[in-house]
Structure formats: structure tokens, C-alpha cells
Amino acid sequence: MHGSHAMNKNRDLDLLDRLADAASDAILPHFRKLPGVVNKAETGFDPVTIADRNAELAMRELLAAERPDDAIFGEEYDAVAGTSGRTWILDPIDGTRGFMSGLPTWGVLIALADESGPTLGMMCQPYVGERFVGGAEGATLTHNGETQPLRTRPCADLAEAVLASTGPQHFEPQDYAAFQQVATRCRLVRYGTDCYAYAMLAAGQIDVVVEAGLKPVDIAPFVPIIEAAGGALVDWSGQRIGPTLPHGFAGQVVAVGDPTLLDAVLAALRAA
Amino acid sequence: MHGSHAMNKNRDLDLLDRLADAASDAILPHFRKLPGVVNKAETGFDPVTIADRNAELAMRELLAAERPDDAIFGEEYDAVAGTSGRTWILDPIDGTRGFMSGLPTWGVLIALADESGPTLGMMCQPYVGERFVGGAEGATLTHNGETQPLRTRPCADLAEAVLASTGPQHFEPQDYAAFQQVATRCRLVRYGTDCYAYAMLAAGQIDVVVEAGLKPVDIAPFVPIIEAAGGALVDWSGQRIGPTLPHGFAGQVVAVGDPTLLDAVLAALRAA
Incomplete structure (x- = not known):
């Protein structure tokens, strides 16, 4: 029992990374398009909207293939019901105003929730190359291939x-x-x-x-x-x-x- | 004349990069020190202040060696007079509140001015790995070894x-x-x-x-x-x-x- 429980956890963490990869690939071509390199085919259509939607679709496609029994609750499209009691919560671009302004402060947000609420979560900043992850195993930041623990600081006043x-x-x-x-x-x-x-x-x-x-x-x-x-x-x-x-x-x-x-x-x- | 003028420009651009390298090396070890890795020797002394001062000193040292005739106008230390009519303007950490909060929004600012004002400038964001440069040759952004032109966008309303x-x-x-x-x-x-x-x-x-x-x-x-x-x-x-x-x-x-x-x-x- 314990072995299979741990294996499921690792599979969730692995899927979290693959979801973040899929979202990053969909978003980065649209980030900070400089005036000289605007794709004319997109004239009149907001690149934030395209990036946002494409990233959520890419994540939903991966979830449909890998976790057909899980529910999906996303920012851009209708909720998908599930039978497993688990829900993936997706925000492909949190901070669209920052994204629109070219700032490196937006992120891809992904969480996995059960009836007690979110139990696993990630914020991914694809341009800076950072992933903040938290769950039962603790909280970590991975940047440039290096992972370190996250811990809040004391502040009593x-x-x-x-x-x-x-x-x-x-x-x-x-x-x-x-x-x-x-x-x-x-x-x-x-x-x-x-x-x-x-x-x-x-x-x-x-x-x-x-x-x-x-x-x-x-x-x-x-x-x-x-x-x-x-x-x-x-x-x-x-x-x-x-x-x-x-x-x-x-x-x-x-x-x-x-x-x-x-x-x-x-x-x-x-x-x- | 024209050849030597162009060579001086290239030397200025090269020095700009070396100044940014020196500042980055002085700052990054102090950025976003997670609670688990705080250097106890620094207790009671603000890491922003250390990073700021060390970075300006590193840039001043390089300028003293390479451009002894140029003036220096920096954020942290007294101005240094020069005889060349050119002044290096240094802000080792612009956006110290962002730096203190761990956000990737601060930058190293370096400019070279003559009697007409700044003629060459750089903003370097060492954590994200970006350098914005502008001068007589135009304006560029370098990120991950790739350089592209910077151009403002039209907005008449x-x-x-x-x-x-x-x-x-x-x-x-x-x-x-x-x-x-x-x-x-x-x-x-x-x-x-x-x-x-x-x-x-x-x-x-x-x-x-x-x-x-x-x-x-x-x-x-x-x-x-x-x-x-x-x-x-x-x-x-x-x-x-x-x-x-x-x-x-x-x-x-x-x-x-x-x-x-x-x-x-x-x-x-x-x-x-």
C-alpha cells in the first residue's frame, strides 16, 4: 500500500512538470513580442488571449490522455466533471497585465485538489525558468536545474x-x-x-x-x-x-x- | 578619425558589459537568500546594502583601472572628478524594494554621459539574464545569448x-x-x-x-x-x-x- 501511494505521488509530481512544460511551450512564443517580430496573422487578436487559451488546451489535452477520470477546473474553458474525486485547477497565465506589459512576473498555476482542497501545487515562471512546488513532501524552488527547500521566515511584529x-x-x-x-x-x-x-x-x-x-x-x-x-x-x-x-x-x-x-x-x- | 571613433565606441560597449559582469557577481550571492542558507556572519547587516555597496565598489575599481580620466557619479559613494569630460553614472541595484522582496524586477543601471547628457546606457537584470543597451548604434536586448533590436510601439491615443x-x-x-x-x-x-x-x-x-x-x-x-x-x-x-x-x-x-x-x-x- 505504502509503495503504491508513494508511486502515485511521484506520478503526480511528474505530471505537474509535464503540464508546466506543455503550458510553457504554448506561452513563450507569445511573450513580449517585440514590434519588429509581430506575426501579422495575429493582427487584431490579442496575443495574451492566444497564449492563455493555447496553454490551457495543451494542459487539458495532456490531462485527458493521462488522467481521464480526474475533473478539470480551469480559467479559460468550462469545467470537466470527473469520477476520481480529484480535480486539476489550471490558470495558464496568472498576471496577464504583467504578461501584457512584458514583465517577468506572471506565472503558470497548476493545482491538484481532493475533497479537502488543493494538496499539490506549482507556480511555473517559464521565462525566468523557475518552478515553485508544494505538497505533502514539502515545498521547493527549482531554478537552473537546482532545487532548494522553501521556508517562510519568522516575523512576529x-x-x-x-x-x-x-x-x-x-x-x-x-x-x-x-x-x-x-x-x-x-x-x-x-x-x-x-x-x-x-x-x-x-x-x-x-x-x-x-x-x-x-x-x-x-x-x-x-x-x-x-x-x-x-x-x-x-x-x-x-x-x-x-x-x-x-x-x-x-x-x-x-x-x-x-x-x-x-x-x-x-x-x-x-x-x- | 572615423576608425578610431568606432573603436572607442566598441571599447565603451565592451567595458559596459564588464561593469555589468562585475556588478552581477557582487550582487547575485545576496539575492533572495532563502532562510535556510542565510550567512550568519551577516546577521544584523542588510544583505541589500552589502550587495549594493560591493557592486558599486567592483564597478569603481574597474573604472579606476580602465578609465582613470573619467568622472564617476554613483548612488552609494561620493562622486569622483575626472578630466576627460565623460562621467560614468552607476546605480548598482535600482529597485531595492523589489530586490528585498525577492522579485526579479530590480536591475543594475550604468550610463556614460558627456556634456550633452547620457550617450550610452545599460540596464542589466542578472537573475533573469537580460541586458538592455542603448546608444548611438541603436537599442538592443540580449537574453540567453540572443540579441534583438528594441523598438517602441505606436500608440497615438x-x-x-x-x-x-x-x-x-x-x-x-x-x-x-x-x-x-x-x-x-x-x-x-x-x-x-x-x-x-x-x-x-x-x-x-x-x-x-x-x-x-x-x-x-x-x-x-x-x-x-x-x-x-x-x-x-x-x-x-x-x-x-x-x-x-x-x-x-x-x-x-x-x-x-x-x-x-x-x-x-x-x-x-x-x-x-
């Missing part, structure tokens, strides 16, 4: 914390007022982070992420990555996000690298 | 423009009100861009950058890069920035990829 969020323009006014209550108490606020915010929290470089208006696919892989790295991921009321995914997620996220910081962040959000 | 800025928190209130007049007229606003905003404008991915509070070293290399790529770089009153560098620069920047967009941006700034 909000006044010492680095806070990240994609941008003030992504909050509703009331949510922004709550975010500001956290921001004014932190040492530093960093915007424009997209999925890198959660990856860098897992890597011990950022202490707090506060966001709202997210979709399930935006956050699913970071549940196993951040929890395996030592952090916590909850909604603004303090409930764990994992069990709400891929359905029933209201879009509000608080992630902390040091779980002892959670009460201070939630209290600041309530102070608005 | 502000309503179609992608606007970038490092963050609302970096503006004084009055300047932020002016920035907002531009932002509300654009299609998309992207924050957290640091030096990549200017590189991506040169690469035809971003149309407008509006910032304030910059230092001369933050912007110097982008004068030759953006101008060679077809864009324009002015202060908020519409004056070219190049001739004000490295001295006399007041920190306000408007960069546009399509120079025909300049009047609309300046008019929006004045509307606040």
Missing part, C-alpha cells in the same frame, strides 16, 4: 513586515480601506506582485499578502506551497482557504509567512 | 495606452493627483515596475511611464535606450531629461514610446 499586493486598483473601496489599515502598520508595501507575492512569501522574502477579488484558480497552488513552507493562508475572516477550493471561494486572501502574525493582520483589517 | 509607475506611495500628494489625471485616461495601469518600466517601454510593451522623486542614477541609462528605440523622455514640463543628467535633475519623468502621445500626457498632468 507587523511593524517589521514586508506587505505585498498586486495593486490598489484591484480593491473595492471598502476592502481598500481595510487593506490600508494593514499597509500603514507595515514596514514596506510592494505592489505589482501577482502570483510572485505568494511564491516569495513561501521563500521567506515577503511576510504578508493581503488581496481581494481573486478567483479560485489564482490561489489554489499556493495553499500546499505556503502551508508546506510554514505559512498560513486564510480568508479575511480567518478561515483556511484550502477547503473552499475550487468552489465556494469568496476572493479575499490573507497570507502570512509567520502564523503568529495572523491575529495582528486580521485585527488591522477589522479596524477599517 | 492615451485611451489605448498601458501606463506604468512604481507605486502610488512614491508620489507627493500633489504629484499623485497629477499622475491620477493621466492614469484615469489610460487603458491599464501597472505598478511595481521600477527600472523594468523604462526597459519595457523601449521594448514596445508599455506606452507611458510617469514618475516623480527619482534620482539621476535611476534614469540616466534610459535616455539613450529609449531615445534610440524611438521614444521620448522628458520632465513634467516637457523638457528633455538627458541634458540635466547627472546634475540638475528634479526627479519628475514622463516617458512615452510614441512621441505623438507626449502632448496628451503633459496636458493630463497639468489638469490636476
Whole structure:
């Protein structure tokens, strides 16, 4: 039993890498097309949309061949039902605004969930060549063929914390007022982070992420990555996000690298 | 005469690469130190500061050996006077907040200026492995050993423009009100861009950058890069920035990829 369990885990990890390879191959030809090399056949059609859709189709094709019994919940196309109790959650390009602007801050997000929520997740940045992976075996970053463990850093005081969020323009006014209550108490606020915010929290470089208006696919892989790295991921009321995914997620996220910081962040959000 | 002129240009380009190599070697060991691999000898001393200072010292050492007659204007140490009429402008880590947060958005900035302002410039991102270079020979991006020309894209209408800025928190209130007049007229606003905003404008991915509070070293290399790529770089009153560098620069920047967009941006700034 234990051997077959371990073998399935390895097969999942292997498939995760192959899904990321397929998505990367579909996306990279469309990234940062310089004006001199625009493919005229694509005039009038958004290269982000093409890259996004082609990458999700490539991943769905691989899943249909390899895991016909698993469900699929993706960003671009309708959900596919399954019989195994397991669901693949796909966001081919998270951070499309960063992608559109040519910045290396977007990522391919892939998670595998069961009835308890996401148990395995990956963020892949194909241009930089990075893969952040988390699951029961722990959390790791692979870059240039080298793999190292991811661990969040201690930060017991909000006044010492680095806070990240994609941008003030992504909050509703009331949510922004709550975010500001956290921001004014932190040492530093960093915007424009997209999925890198959660990856860098897992890597011990950022202490707090506060966001709202997210979709399930935006956050699913970071549940196993951040929890395996030592952090916590909850909604603004303090409930764990994992069990709400891929359905029933209201879009509000608080992630902390040091779980002892959670009460201070939630209290600041309530102070608005 | 012409042959020796061309040879000096090549020597400048070669030195630019060697300066970037020296800075990269000094910085990368300190980037994104994961919690498990922190060098205990550095406890209590900011790794950003170490990386910043070591990189500038490495570049200054190379310049002292190779160009003893040139002046140096750097971010971390006192200016060095010269006799050649040429000044090297150095910012070893532009975007230290991004560096601190582990994001791949910071860069090494190097420019060579004469009495007319910067004539040669480079932004190097050592982790991603990119070098953006601009000068009399044109503007290029080198990545993974491949070099391609940089060209800004046409964008005649502000309503179609992608606007970038490092963050609302970096503006004084009055300047932020002016920035907002531009932002509300654009299609998309992207924050957290640091030096990549200017590189991506040169690469035809971003149309407008509006910032304030910059230092001369933050912007110097982008004068030759953006101008060679077809864009324009002015202060908020519409004056070219190049001739004000490295001295006399007041920190306000408007960069546009399509120079025909300049009047609309300046008019929006004045509307606040």
C-alpha cells in the first residue's frame, strides 16, 4: 500500500512538470513580442488571449490522455466533471497585465485538489525558468536545474513586515480601506506582485499578502506551497482557504509567512 | 578619425558589459537568500546594502583601472572628478524594494554621459539574464545569448495606452493627483515596475511611464535606450531629461514610446 501511494505521488509530481512544460511551450512564443517580430496573422487578436487559451488546451489535452477520470477546473474553458474525486485547477497565465506589459512576473498555476482542497501545487515562471512546488513532501524552488527547500521566515511584529499586493486598483473601496489599515502598520508595501507575492512569501522574502477579488484558480497552488513552507493562508475572516477550493471561494486572501502574525493582520483589517 | 571613433565606441560597449559582469557577481550571492542558507556572519547587516555597496565598489575599481580620466557619479559613494569630460553614472541595484522582496524586477543601471547628457546606457537584470543597451548604434536586448533590436510601439491615443509607475506611495500628494489625471485616461495601469518600466517601454510593451522623486542614477541609462528605440523622455514640463543628467535633475519623468502621445500626457498632468 505504502509503495503504491508513494508511486502515485511521484506520478503526480511528474505530471505537474509535464503540464508546466506543455503550458510553457504554448506561452513563450507569445511573450513580449517585440514590434519588429509581430506575426501579422495575429493582427487584431490579442496575443495574451492566444497564449492563455493555447496553454490551457495543451494542459487539458495532456490531462485527458493521462488522467481521464480526474475533473478539470480551469480559467479559460468550462469545467470537466470527473469520477476520481480529484480535480486539476489550471490558470495558464496568472498576471496577464504583467504578461501584457512584458514583465517577468506572471506565472503558470497548476493545482491538484481532493475533497479537502488543493494538496499539490506549482507556480511555473517559464521565462525566468523557475518552478515553485508544494505538497505533502514539502515545498521547493527549482531554478537552473537546482532545487532548494522553501521556508517562510519568522516575523512576529507587523511593524517589521514586508506587505505585498498586486495593486490598489484591484480593491473595492471598502476592502481598500481595510487593506490600508494593514499597509500603514507595515514596514514596506510592494505592489505589482501577482502570483510572485505568494511564491516569495513561501521563500521567506515577503511576510504578508493581503488581496481581494481573486478567483479560485489564482490561489489554489499556493495553499500546499505556503502551508508546506510554514505559512498560513486564510480568508479575511480567518478561515483556511484550502477547503473552499475550487468552489465556494469568496476572493479575499490573507497570507502570512509567520502564523503568529495572523491575529495582528486580521485585527488591522477589522479596524477599517 | 572615423576608425578610431568606432573603436572607442566598441571599447565603451565592451567595458559596459564588464561593469555589468562585475556588478552581477557582487550582487547575485545576496539575492533572495532563502532562510535556510542565510550567512550568519551577516546577521544584523542588510544583505541589500552589502550587495549594493560591493557592486558599486567592483564597478569603481574597474573604472579606476580602465578609465582613470573619467568622472564617476554613483548612488552609494561620493562622486569622483575626472578630466576627460565623460562621467560614468552607476546605480548598482535600482529597485531595492523589489530586490528585498525577492522579485526579479530590480536591475543594475550604468550610463556614460558627456556634456550633452547620457550617450550610452545599460540596464542589466542578472537573475533573469537580460541586458538592455542603448546608444548611438541603436537599442538592443540580449537574453540567453540572443540579441534583438528594441523598438517602441505606436500608440497615438492615451485611451489605448498601458501606463506604468512604481507605486502610488512614491508620489507627493500633489504629484499623485497629477499622475491620477493621466492614469484615469489610460487603458491599464501597472505598478511595481521600477527600472523594468523604462526597459519595457523601449521594448514596445508599455506606452507611458510617469514618475516623480527619482534620482539621476535611476534614469540616466534610459535616455539613450529609449531615445534610440524611438521614444521620448522628458520632465513634467516637457523638457528633455538627458541634458540635466547627472546634475540638475528634479526627479519628475514622463516617458512615452510614441512621441505623438507626449502632448496628451503633459496636458493630463497639468489638469490636476
